[in-house]
Amino acid sequence: MKNPYLPIPMRVKKATIETTDRMLRTLELSFLNEEDGKNFSFVPGQFCELSILGKGEAPFGIASSPTENGSLRFTINKAGLVTTALHQIEEGSEIGIRGPLGNGYPIELFKGKNVLVIGGGFAFTTLRSLIVYLLHPENRPKVKGITVIYGARMPGLLLYKEELATWQKRRDLNLVVTVDWGDMDWKGKVGLVPNVLEEVAPSSKDTYAVICGPPIMIKFTFPKLMALRFPYDRIFTSLERRMKCGIGKCGRCNIGHLYVCKDGPVFSYAELEKLPKDY
Amino acid sequence: MKLRLEKKDFRSFLQGLIETYDLFAPVQLVEGVSVFRKIDRPEEVDLTHPNPQKPAKDLFFPQSEVMLRYEKAGEQTSVIPVDEVKRERVLFGARPCDIEAISTLEKVFVGKEYTDVYFLEKRKKTTIIGLGCNHPLSTCFCSSAGGDPFLRAGSDLFFIDLGEAYFVELLTEKGMAFQKNPFLKEANPKDLVLVKELEEKAFEKVGFSIPIGGIEKRLDLMAESAFWDRVHEGCIGCRICTYLCPTCHCFDIVDEGDSQRGQRVRNWDSCLSPLYSLETSGHNPRPTGRERTRQRLMHKFNYFPKSFNQVACVGCGRCILYCPIHFDIRKAILWTSSKRPKAF
Numbered sequence: 001m002k003n004p005y006l007p008i009p010m011r012v013k014k015a016t017i018e019t020t021d022r023m024l025r026t027l028e029l030s031f032l033n034e035e036d037g038k039n040f041s042f043v044p045g046q047f048c049e050l051s052i053l054g055k056g057e058a059p060f061g062i063a064s065s066p067t068e069n070g071s072l073r074f075t076i077n078k079a080g081l082v083t084t085a086l087h088q089i090e091e092g093s094e095i096g097i098r099g100p101l102g103n104g105y106p107i108e109l110f111k112g113k114n115v116l117v118i119g120g121g122f123a124f125t126t127l128r129s130l131i132v133y134l135l136h137p138e139n140r141p142k143v144k145g146i147t148v149i150y151g152a153r154m155p156g157l158l159l160y161k162e163e164l165a166t167w168q169k170r171r172d173l174n175l176v177v178t179v180d181w182g183d184m185d186w187k188g189k190v191g192l193v194p195n196v197l198e199e200v201a202p203s204s205k206d207t208y209a210v211i212c213g214p215p216i217m218i219k220f221t222f223p224k225l226m227a228l229r230f231p232y233d234r235i236f237t238s239l240e241r242r243m244k245c246g247i248g249k250c251g252r253c254n255i256g257h258l259y260v261c262k263d264g265p266v267f268s269y270a271e272l273e274k275l276p277k278d279y
Numbered sequence: 280m281k282l283r284l285e286k287k288d289f290r291s292f293l294q295g296l297i298e299t300y301d302l303f304a305p306v307q308l309v310e311g312v313s314v315f316r317k318i319d320r321p322e323e324v325d326l327t328h329p330n331p332q333k334p335a336k337d338l339f340f341p342q343s344e345v346m347l348r349y350e351k352a353g354e355q356t357s358v359i360p361v362d363e364v365k366r367e368r369v370l371f372g373a374r375p376c377d378i379e380a381i382s383t384l385e386k387v388f389v390g391k392e393y394t395d396v397y398f399l400e401k402r403k404k405t406t407i408i409g410l411g412c413n414h415p416l417s418t419c420f421c422s423s424a425g426g427d428p429f430l431r432a433g434s435d436l437f438f439i440d441l442g443e444a445y446f447v448e449l450l451t452e453k454g455m456a457f458q459k460n461p462f463l464k465e466a467n468p469k470d471l472v473l474v475k476e477l478e479e480k481a482f483e484k485v486g487f488s489i490p491i492g493g494i495e496k497r498l499d500l501m502a503e504s505a506f507w508d509r510v511h512e513g514c515i516g517c518r519i520c521t522y523l524c525p526t527c528h529c530f531d532i533v534d535e536g537d538s539q540r541g542q543r544v545r546n547w548d549s550c551l552s553p554l555y556s557l558e559t560s561g562h563n564p565r566p567t568g569r570e571r572t573r574q575r576l577m578h579k580f581n582y583f584p585k586s587f588n589q590v591a592c593v594g595c596g597r598c599i600l601y602c603p604i605h606f607d608i609r610k611a612i613l614w615t616s617s618k619r620p621k622a623f
Contacts, residue, residue, distance in 0.1 A: 003396045005346050005543075006358065053349040053356060054541045056534045080559040094356055215562070242558050244532045247393040250548070251529035252555065254574075255564075257582035262392070276502045276577075 004247050007051050007096025008036045013071060015091050020156030024122050025087050026063065026075045029095060040100065042066055043107060044129035045238060045266045048099030049246045050074060050086060058082040059243045059261070061126035062100065065133040072097070075125045075159060101246040102265045105130055105210060105236060113206050114145040118221060120193050120213025124150055124159050126238060127212050131167070140172060147202045151178040151193040151217075155186045176200055194220040197228075204230040212238045222269065232270035239265050280449040280458065281466040284438075288462040289445070293321035295460065296369050300406070303338050304371040305331045315370070326372055326440075329416055330595065334525035335377040336384060338370055339401045342522075343546050346397065346532070350540045361397075364404045371408045372438075375430035376421045376595035378409050380525030382433050386587045387528055406453045409434030413477055415484045418596030420609055423489035426593055428481040439474050446470045489609045490616040491580070491590055497615045498581040506614060511572035513606045518549035520598030520606070521575065526591045529555070550574045576611055 014028040031037035044065060051057035058080070064073035078087045089095065105126075115134065119127040127150075134143055148167070152158045158177065167175045178189040178196045189196060193213065209230050211221055218237060225235055241253035241260040248262035256275040258264065284292055296302045297318060304324040306316040313328035315335050348359040381402070388398035412419075412428035421427060431437050435454035439446040447463055449455050457463060501507075521527045531548040535541050548555060551571050557563045565571050583591035592608070599607050613620055 001394060001396055001399070003360070004393045005396075006360065009358075051534075053358070053543070054534050054536050054538050057532060057543075083559075096358075240558075241564065242556055244530070244545075248390065249387060249393070249395055249528070249530075250532070250545075251550065251578075252548070254578070254582065256577075257585035276573075 004098070005245070007049070007057075007098050008040070009033065010072070010095050010097055012089055012091050012093050012095055015089070018075060018159050020154075023078045024075055024157075024159065025078070026073060026159075027086065027089075027095075028064075028071050028073050029097065030071045032094070037070065040072075042100035043104035044133045045104035045126050046100040046102050047126070047246075047265060048072070048074070048097045048101060049243075050076075050082070051096040051098070052082065052085045052089065053096065055085040056082045057096075057098070057244070058086075059101070059240075059246060061123075061129070061238070061265075063125035063128050065129045065136070067133055067136040067139070075122060077122050098246060101261060103263065105238075105266050106208075107133070110134075110143050110208055113143060113208055114147070114202070115143050116202050116207050116209045117146070117148045117150075118193060118197060118209065118211040118213070119148070119150045120217040121152055121157070122159060123212040123214065123238070123240075127210065128160055128163070130210065131173075135167075135170070135173065144206065145174065146172070147174040147176070147200065149176045149178070149193060149196055149200060151180065151191075151196065151213075153180045155179050155183055155188075192220075193217050194224045197221060197224045201228060204228045204234075207234065209235045210237070211235065232273060233268050235269040236266055237269070237272070239267060280455070281471070282447040282449065282463040283466040283470060284445040284447050284463055286443055286445070290321040292460070292462040293318070293324055293371075295462070296371070297321065299367070300369040301366045302369050302371060303335075315373070318371075324372070326410065329414055330374050330376070330412070330597075332523060332597070332601065334380060334523065334595065334597065335370055335373040336380060336525050336528075338368075338405070339381060339398055340384060340388070340528060340530075343544055344397060346543045346545055348540070348542045349536070351538060364400050366404075368401070368405045369408060370405055372410045373407065374412045374595075375409055375426055375428060375432075375434075376412075376419075376593040377525050378407055378433040379421075379426050379430060379593045380595070381407070383526045383587075383589065383591060383593065384528055386589075406435045406456075407433060408436040408438060411437065411439035411474075411477065411481075413440055413481055415481055416596060416600065418599040419485050419594060420487075420489050420596060421594035422482065422485040423487075423491050424590060424592050424594030425491075428485060429478050439477060441470060441473050441477075444470075446474050485594075489594075489612050490618060491592070491612060494580045494590065494612065494615055495584040498577060501615060502577075507569050507573045510576070510611055510614070511568035513604065514551070514568060514572050515604055516551050516553070516568060516571065517603060518551045519601050519603070520608075521549040521551055522547055523597040523601055525593060525595055525597070526579070550578065576608070580612070580615075 009032040010029040013030045016026045018024040047061045049057045060074045076086045182190045243253045244250040246261045248259045253260040302318040307325040313331040314333045388395035435451045437448040529548045530545045556565045579591040
């Protein structure tokens with residue numbers, strides 16, 4: 001029987017510092033054994049437990065899309081013991097992963113609909129996975145309009161800047177990038193995500209909203225989505241909790257009877273409404 | 280199949296078990312403190328304690344358990360899986376509440392999607408010999424939690440202490456392996472009468488009823504009740520109830536070692552600890568005793584039933600018996616019902 005606690009070995013192919021505060025680092029990982037790579041299939045919104053033996057494990061959303069073959073990408077915020085070790089690890093080093101875990105975004109529902117993606121801060125990682133997936137030539141015709149609103153505190157804290165620049169040029173994607181405070185060089189939008197959403201005012205007709213960001217952003221964005229008349233069951237968000245096992249055994253990440261690791265991390269607002277406010 | 284084991288043959292019977300199996304049974308560490316341990320000599324087994332402090336879950340889900348080892352040789356780090364359970368095991372002398380709890384844990388650890396191999400392997404390789412509970416304590420309420428002091432479910436063999444002998448039932452295929460055991464003789468018709476008497480006496484002790492039936496529905500309406508503001512005041516968050524609970528199964532995973540060699544270990548954890556849900560950012564979804572006590576009780580009587588159609592409590596009463604400030608889970612249950620006590 002397969003032991004779900006044993007990590008799959010991977011190698012750090014490339015490491016990039018994403019932001020000017022040097023707190024966000026992206027690791028590009030390749031499978032050590034080809035077989036593991038073949039067996040690894042996931043959807044945007046799923047996550048993995050990354051581990052450095054001797055330091056520990058922590059959960060991270062997958063930032064790459066299933067359409068980008070051969071490697072996995074994770075963007076890591078330096079915060080504690082494991083994430084600090086993940087910031088120090090050198091290219092070429094070995095790393096363990098367990099996954100893919102969790103449910104992922106309900107891509108099937110998006111067929112023939114508009115998709116509104118709202119992201120804030122470094123929670124943009126799994127949203128990047130979703131956007132890259134939807135923009136893939138095979139998938140793009142399956143959905144109608146795509147609107148992306150992405151905000152960071154400062155221009156230097158925006159993730160995946162090169163990619164954002166190419167997305168800006170696309171005509172089949174309406175990308176709005178905003179920052180809380182601009183700087184001398186910033187020519188884009190300045191404003192908080194909820195306010196920018198109000199301004200952009202995408203139609204809720206035939207539209208699914210996917211929102212991911214810090215709790216404070218989510219708190220103020222939900223009412224704006226309500227005002228735009230998005231039904232509860234067409235708003236999806238991805239939650240984060242302290243996790244250990246990632247497979248619904250260790251008991252840590254429950255909200256009511258649901259486990260964020262196994263029943264989530266993606267929940268609709270309709271589902272969250274029914275749960276105790278334990279998050 | 281109904282059999283009988285004379286007390287004078289008891290040690291020889293245990294010796295036989297030790298030769299074929301890894302035997303685990305209650306052992307008295309110091310006076311009044313009893314735990315399940317691996318037995319090397321029959322005389323170590325001590326059944327005088329009404330129910331060992333540490334439940335039998337320890338044998339399937341140990342307090343600390345190595346999940347994997349790793350070693351670095353040159354540039355290559357290799358993960359070394361832990362050893363398999365080599366010998367078949369026998370758990371002897373667990374009371375029906377503990378055995379019922381093992382089935383409860385099995386629901387969590389053996390899932391459709393993911394199976395906890397560490398638990399499953401130990402479970403598969405263990406024959407369970409239950410022991411009838413002749414003397415339930417004042418803190419016991421198994422009969423309210425869907426069990427009873429002589430519940431056979433989950434046991435492969437079942438022992439009842441008749442005084443000068445044990446009444447022995449072989450209940451499953453694993454149990455039938457003992458059919459040819461030289462020390463097990465045919466039961467007397469008199470034994471059955473005695474068993475009935477013992478059962479009735481024990482049932483009387485736990486004959487009261489704590490209203491656990493329907494508690495899931497009642498708690499559905501109480502998620503934000505003022506009840507939680509009060510109930511947590513009776514808890515100092517020492518977490519002993521969760522560690523000694525036979526159905527509590529939360530664990531933490533930590534790495535021990537350095538970059539050269541070490542191990543990944545899981546340890547029992549408790550939802551009553553503030554650190555349990557504290558995130559690195561400083562945010563804690565369960566910031567006070569109110570949320571944590573609610574989590575403990577709701578998990579047992581509301582969340583768990585939603586997932587598995589049963590409460591995560593077997594009524595063993597350990598959380599009541601060993602609570603340093605006498606928090607009584609039965610009172611909390613009563614509070615959710617119409618039999619609400621005046622004060623908590």
